Amino acid sequence: MQARDWVIDVLVAGLAYLFGCGQLLITASSIIIQDVAFRQLLGAVSVMPTQEVYIALAVTTAPLVLRRLLPWPVFLFSLASFLVLQYNLVGLSFTVIGPAIAIYTIVEERGISQGVAAGIIAVIGLLFVVPLDDPTSVAVFTRFQNIAFVVTAVIAGYAYRTHRAYVKATEARAAEAERTREEEAARRVEEERVRIAREVHDITAHSLSAVAVQAAAAERLIDRNPQAAKEAIATVRATAKTSLDDIRSMIGVLRHGDDPAETMPTRGTNHLPDLVDYLKDAGIDATFAERGYDRAIVPAHIDMGLFGIAREACTNMVKHSNARHARLTLTLEGGVASLEVADDGRGSGTATADGTLPRGADGGGHGIQGMAERTRLLGGTFEAGDSADGGFRIRASIPLRGTADS
Template sequence: MGAPAVVRRRRPRPRGGARSRPRADAVPYSDVSTTLQRARHHLKAHPLALDTALAVGVLVCMVAGSFVDPHGEDGVTWGLRTPDALSLVLMTLGAAALAFRRLAPLKVLALTGTVSLAEFVTGEPRAPVAMSAVIALYTVAATTDRTTTLRVGLLTVTVLTGAAMLAGPLPWYAQENLAVLAWTGIGATAGDAVRSRRAFVAAIRERADRAERTHEQEARRRVAEERLRIARDLHDVVAHHIALVNVQAGVAAHVMDKRPDQAKEALAHVREAGRSALNELRATVGLLRQSGDPEAPTEPAPGLHRLDELVGTFHSAGLPVEVARADQDTPLPAAVDLAAYRIVQEALTNVRKHAGTAARAEVSVVRVGPNIEITVLDDGSGEDAALDGGGHGLVGMRERVTALSGTLTTGPRYGGGFRVHAILPLKSVPRAAGDAV
């Protein structure tokens, strides 16, 4: 027996429109789209050239239409009639006027309407000169307001239709006369529709631009508010701890030779104040980190739960402070709790800096209905006592309270000293930065 025959099978060709390889002469769709966009932009940049091309096209259509007889034996027949010289002149004038339709639409309409009226009265056989008047009427409707469109359109339709029906060689009910009425009405209606659509698109774009500008302004406002808040926190932290460091350093320098133990204690307070300042600065600046950055701060923001610790730092700096609390351990919102702590901190810092070495301070925290009232008093009589509204500390306190829809009252006390009184609502409505007083 011989060797078995080897049967080779042909691979089936793919059916359908799919090809394994693209044609070499195929033009990518993106290139065609780009070419069309460039052509569109070029035409928009040269409207006179576009209108000139339109005028030439209209002239060709009118001349071609003048050779057509709609009443031939076999229906619409080509070449059974020939326009006279006057019709050719009128068609040329009407088409030439369309080249300037964007520059003077009403004048172009008047000219094309005049030549159309002349054709209706004298033309035999009639040529489609009214085509130029229809396009001119469309331009007027697309570029003017609706009131002008109604007035001019009604006048044009009435004059041209009336002339065609009364002065022409055909009966008034002929289809050519009715076509004049229909096409002039369509031209005015189409132009008004295009104008309305352009106005609608422009309004949408203007609304989108305004929304984008509003969004950008809101983003800038929020950035400014965040910068202001961080600046307030930095001021409060730095001012408080630097004031304590300054006092303790002065004490250490004064008693260094005679009482070294007290000097060491003062320097220990300086070191503790410096460490606290660094920790609070690290926590405040850490808010600027991104969520994925390492070493993000995990320590909670300071609040009234640290009031005793805060008062202790001033005790160590030589400022006697008495604290009275009647807030019944009310849980405070984070923003209110931080603001209350910073107000007490800044007020006591001002007492230590301005009220004199013999001054005493009193701090009270009271829950009154839906509000928390913070009061800081001192009996200092120094000449550098802080005045109401002066300094960045009082400005920062006022901004904090205003942002929480609260009220702040500061000023000298009768008989000497200074008073800071803040009312913070527990359910505050945050205000915009521009609303701060």
């Protein structure tokens, strides 16, 4: 117990003593009922309690200072003192406030079963230990008032214990909800970091492939066609600059401090013509077609996901396929957005559901697996494998409704 608890219990014992003194004065004097005949009819004596009576009353309430440390000993001592006091001072009506508060403490600290047991003991003592000489006296009223105090103490203790348990459970649920929110926030941060890492991988692989192609072209043309070589080098510089800007925009959200993060809109399928130009610069005759695709209908996270898949597919095509022709097709039909990237290059077999190729035809990297995982996270289906007329084809189909948040 802390100092505050001791102060409270001292105040409780003091207030209980004052309450008992007040009732003793009311029933033993003519303060309230001043008519002598009526008081005699009720059997009430008209005598002022002596100092010894007040001391005896204090014995029934003083132990309440220890009520939370020793609830049962305090109750038994307080009840026994009350019964002895009431038995020996016939004609004076005492209140059972001390034992009642002790019963309340037992219910609050030990539970309803022990509280009911203490209440039964108190009621038996009130009914049978103290004799009732005159059934018409005011003592009858005081006796049943004391029984009512005991019952009220049991009910009040149970009510407070229930309330305290409810508050504790509510606080526990709130703490659990807060912990769950923190875990969910941490999970979303981790997912965002994984997504950023995937985007950085896609951007880097795509850009380095373009730089390698243009650098090789510049190397071949520098002696025969300096102007074309100069254009290839300019393309290398522009591609590198764009890639750096993209990477800064992706990882800018991870920065800490007062500087604002660098941001720019993430690319969507409206940049697919840029991928076609990228393939053409790599020596692949590429075409792009849209069939009913409406960007105003397709959610932004699906649109950006499709572009990321297309970028990775084009990067793999330049690095591994030796293709001469390629076709990019974007469609929206029946509430499903689909992307198809096909080429006439070297086949690689058919990928499994998780994007694993039988011969590791993506150069030992994770390009196909990354596309498959991205599609799965968006709630769609992914296919990758050799096409019937030769070459390699990937197809990602994502429903517009019921997809996971990105």
